[in-house]
Amino acid sequence: xxxxxxxFAGSRLALSxxxxxxxxxxxxxxxLLPVLYAHAxxxxxxxxxxxxxxxxxxxxxxxxxxxxxxxxxxxxxxAVDPSSPFTGGALLGDRVRMQNLATDENVFIRxxxxxxxxxxxxxxxSEVAMAMDAFGMETIxxxxxxxxxxxxxxxxxxxxTVVTLVPESGDSIQALKAGLMEVADIFVVNKADRPGxxxxxxxxxxxxxxxxxxxxxxxxxxxxxxVNGKGVDELAAKIAAHRAYISSDSRADxxxxxxxxxxxxxxxxxxxKSLIRKRFLNEEAILDYIKRIQDGSSNPYEIAxxxxxxxxxxxx
Amino acid sequence: xxxxxxxFAGSRLALSxxxxxxxxxxxxxxxLLPVLYAHAxxxxxxxxxxxxxxxxxxxxxxxxxxxxxxxxxxxxxxAVDPSSPFTGGALLGDRVRMQNLATDENVFIRxxxxxxxxxxxxxxxSEVAMAMDAFGMETIxxxxxxxxxxxxxxxxxxxxTVVTLVPESGDSIQALKAGLMEVADIFVVNKADRPGxxxxxxxxxxxxxxxxxxxxxxxxxxxxxxVNGKGVDELAAKIAAHRAYISSDSRADxxxxxxxxxxxxxxxxxxxKSLIRKRFLNEEAILDYIKRIQDGSSNPYEIAxxxxxxxxxxxx
Numbered sequence: 001x002x003x004x005x006x007x008f009a010g011s012r013l014a015l016s017x018x019x020x021x022x023x024x025x026x027x028x029x030x031x032l033l034p035v036l037y038a039h040a041x042x043x044x045x046x047x048x049x050x051x052x053x054x055x056x057x058x059x060x061x062x063x064x065x066x067x068x069x070x071x072x073x074x075x076x077x078x079a080v081d082p083s084s085p086f087t088g089g090a091l092l093g094d095r096v097r098m099q100n101l102a103t104d105e106n107v108f109i110r111x112x113x114x115x116x117x118x119x120x121x122x123x124x125x126s127e128v129a130m131a132m133d134a135f136g137m138e139t140i141x142x143x144x145x146x147x148x149x150x151x152x153x154x155x156x157x158x159x160x161t162v163v164t165l166v167p168e169s170g171d172s173i174q175a176l177k178a179g180l181m182e183v184a185d186i187f188v189v190n191k192a193d194r195p196g197x198x199x200x201x202x203x204x205x206x207x208x209x210x211x212x213x214x215x216x217x218x219x220x221x222x223x224x225x226x227v228n229g230k231g232v233d234e235l236a237a238k239i240a241a242h243r244a245y246i247s248s249d250s251r252a253d254x255x256x257x258x259x260x261x262x263x264x265x266x267x268x269x270x271x272x273k274s275l276i277r278k279r280f281l282n283e284e285a286i287l288d289y290i291k292r293i294q295d296g297s298s299n300p301y302e303i304a305x306x307x308x309x310x311x312x313x314x315x316x
Numbered sequence: 317x318x319x320x321x322x323x324f325a326g327s328r329l330a331l332s333x334x335x336x337x338x339x340x341x342x343x344x345x346x347x348l349l350p351v352l353y354a355h356a357x358x359x360x361x362x363x364x365x366x367x368x369x370x371x372x373x374x375x376x377x378x379x380x381x382x383x384x385x386x387x388x389x390x391x392x393x394x395a396v397d398p399s400s401p402f403t404g405g406a407l408l409g410d411r412v413r414m415q416n417l418a419t420d421e422n423v424f425i426r427x428x429x430x431x432x433x434x435x436x437x438x439x440x441x442s443e444v445a446m447a448m449d450a451f452g453m454e455t456i457x458x459x460x461x462x463x464x465x466x467x468x469x470x471x472x473x474x475x476x477t478v479v480t481l482v483p484e485s486g487d488s489i490q491a492l493k494a495g496l497m498e499v500a501d502i503f504v505v506n507k508a509d510r511p512g513x514x515x516x517x518x519x520x521x522x523x524x525x526x527x528x529x530x531x532x533x534x535x536x537x538x539x540x541x542x543v544n545g546k547g548v549d550e551l552a553a554k555i556a557a558h559r560a561y562i563s564s565d566s567r568a569d570x571x572x573x574x575x576x577x578x579x580x581x582x583x584x585x586x587x588x589k590s591l592i593r594k595r596f597l598n599e600e601a602i603l604d605y606i607k608r609i610q611d612g613s614s615n616p617y618e619i620a621x622x623x624x625x626x627x628x629x630x631x632x
Contacts, residue, residue, distance in 0.1 A: 034617040260606050260616070265597060267620045272588050275624050281581065290576050300576070301350045304583045308591050311627045 004035065007135060012108060015135045019110055022127045033127060039134035043076070046239060047158030048143045049183070054164045055190045058226040059235075060143045064107065066236055072139055073106035076132035080112045080125055080144035108132060126157040126266065155183045156262035159255070160242045162235070164188040165204075167196035181211055184219060185242050188235060192223035217245050280307050320351065323451060328424060331451045335426055338443045349443060355450035359392070362555060363474030364459045365499070370480045371506040374542040375551070376459045380423065382552055388455055389422035392448035396428050396441055396460035424448060442473040442582060471499045472578035475571070476558045478551070480504040481520075483512035497527055500535060501558050504551060508539035533561050596623050 006014035048056045067075055129140050144154055155161045163184035189201050204221045220238045224231030246255045292298040322330035364372045383391055445456050460470055471477045479500035505516050520537045536554045540547030562571045608614040
């Protein structure tokens with residue numbers, strides 16, 4: 001039986017192998033991904049982003065437990081940890097808390113380090129989610145540390161994006177400036193027992209009120225204490241409400257199109273990057289470019305420009 | 317007088333405007349960058365990476381002060397803070413400590429948030445460094461939080477890369493696994509007064525010894541307490557030693573070629589991404605792709621593949 005046969009027969013080991021294959025950019029990936037794509041599209045993907053130390057892992061942990069207790073089996077969890085080269089210990093520590101979940105045969109947990117991923121973070125995360133989706137996971141929780149471009153990519157890849165802040169995250173105005181309002185479907189103020197939490201919740205609500213757009217979705221702010229489970233049921237309710245909102249007759253098609261658009265852009269970027277490496281940055285060409293740059297007859301910008309303008313499209 | 321004239325006449329305001337132009341991907345950037353490139357190449361760039369909270373800002377601060385006292389004027393500092401959407405307060409706090417430096421007319425400090433940068437982090441950071449270089453800064457310190465791909469890019473962009481760890485960063489073996497050895501030219505164990513620091517230093521030294529490659533450069537591990545300046549002079553000495561190493565007759569050309577190679581790859585990626593958006597992802601094309609994906613007659617992978625295989629090269 002091939003790995004793919006085992007995968008579609010429900011083998012968790014096969015799922016694990018398929019994910020590794022994606023992460024390692026393995027052979028024949030260009031044939032595997034369309035197959036997964038054809039079988040995916042049924043899972044509901046919830047993204048969690050926010051600063052390091054905001055308690056995202058705990059929040060995901062508790063929410064996952066709530067889902068499993070509530071009968072939402074077939075749960076996938078992806079923990080993307082861009083800082084894992086440094087905080088490997090913390091990562092393991094987090095995941096140890098998930099041991100109860102990990103032994104549940106319907107829950108599949110995968111930690112991903114982003115280091116060395118040639119295709120970039122977003123592509124492989126969304127492809128790993130796609131693999132879980134094709135495998136039959138009904139709900140997929142994706143947790144990542146929000147850093148620059150990352151949270152935008154997560155918002156593209158997920159159906160509902162939860163931005164988690166803590167009172168220590170500082171000024172709420174900062175969240176507004178940084179464009180988090182455009183990314184978040186739900187705000188969580190975690191560690192709500194700490195000083196400044198209530199102030200942060202009310203500030204966020206004021207900002208949301210000021211920036212209110214007539215999209216029909218009122219950005220909620222949920223106060224949680226993930227560590228003892230407080231507010232997690234309310235968060236689950238808001239996620240369900242957001243799901244109902246984007247699944248409504250008038251929204252569903254728009255939402256699907258946004259997802260397709262994002263996938264297309266990601267796939268093209270990744271493939272193009274790989275094509276450039278193969279076609280233009282072979283060793284012989286590079287040495288020639290370096291020579292021309294070193295003798296001053298050209299520069300990297302001119303060379304890039306020449307390469308790109310030499311590309312003609314065969315058919316429109 | 318044009319901004320570029322003012323820039324080359326030494327106007328700090330013009331430098332500031334040029335950097336903003338780069339960050340905002342402003343008009344005519346494709347004409348500006350080759351000009352900057354032609355004037356750059358003289359600055360020595362030192363990169364600092366490591367986990368959040370490792371004290372990199374303080375370290376950079378103290379090292380900068382040491383350089384300024386030692387007569388190394390014309391100092392540029394770039395603080396890339398990928399998590400600034402969240403930690404805006406902390407960022408400002410850090411920079412407040414630099415106030416003494418900031419009022420020095422030969423020191424130029426720029427904080428960059430990475431959020432929303434369309435070209436990706438690495439390109440604009442190295443382009444901002446290039447602007448400072450072209451402006452006449454002799455030394456440029458670039459500080460960033462190490463997350464996934466970021467520290468690789470920093471290593472590409474800089475002449476000397478300092479990886480800062482703290483005893484709390486956990487297992488030294490993790491640093492090895494994560495490939496930090498390949499990135500680091502110098503390891504710093506900061507907050508060396510904390511428990512576990514001595515153990516971390518000796519473990520790192522053992523690992524370095526085991527992995528020793530005959531490159532001629534022995535990866536040093538420097539213990540620092542940046543907050544009170546301890547070890548900063550030793551760090552400066554190691555940086556100087558690394559600079560002498562890569563500038564030696566037998567190394568210099570190899571080092572320059574590595575930099576050119578990295579620049580070329582970054583520029584090509586960025587330009588390619590922008591070309592894809594312009595040429596293939598115009599609204600009409602996207603709507604057609606979405607239609608084909610939604611009716612099941614195609615998928616994002618096939619579409620990307622078709623686009624890329626339609627690209628022919630005009631001249632070799």
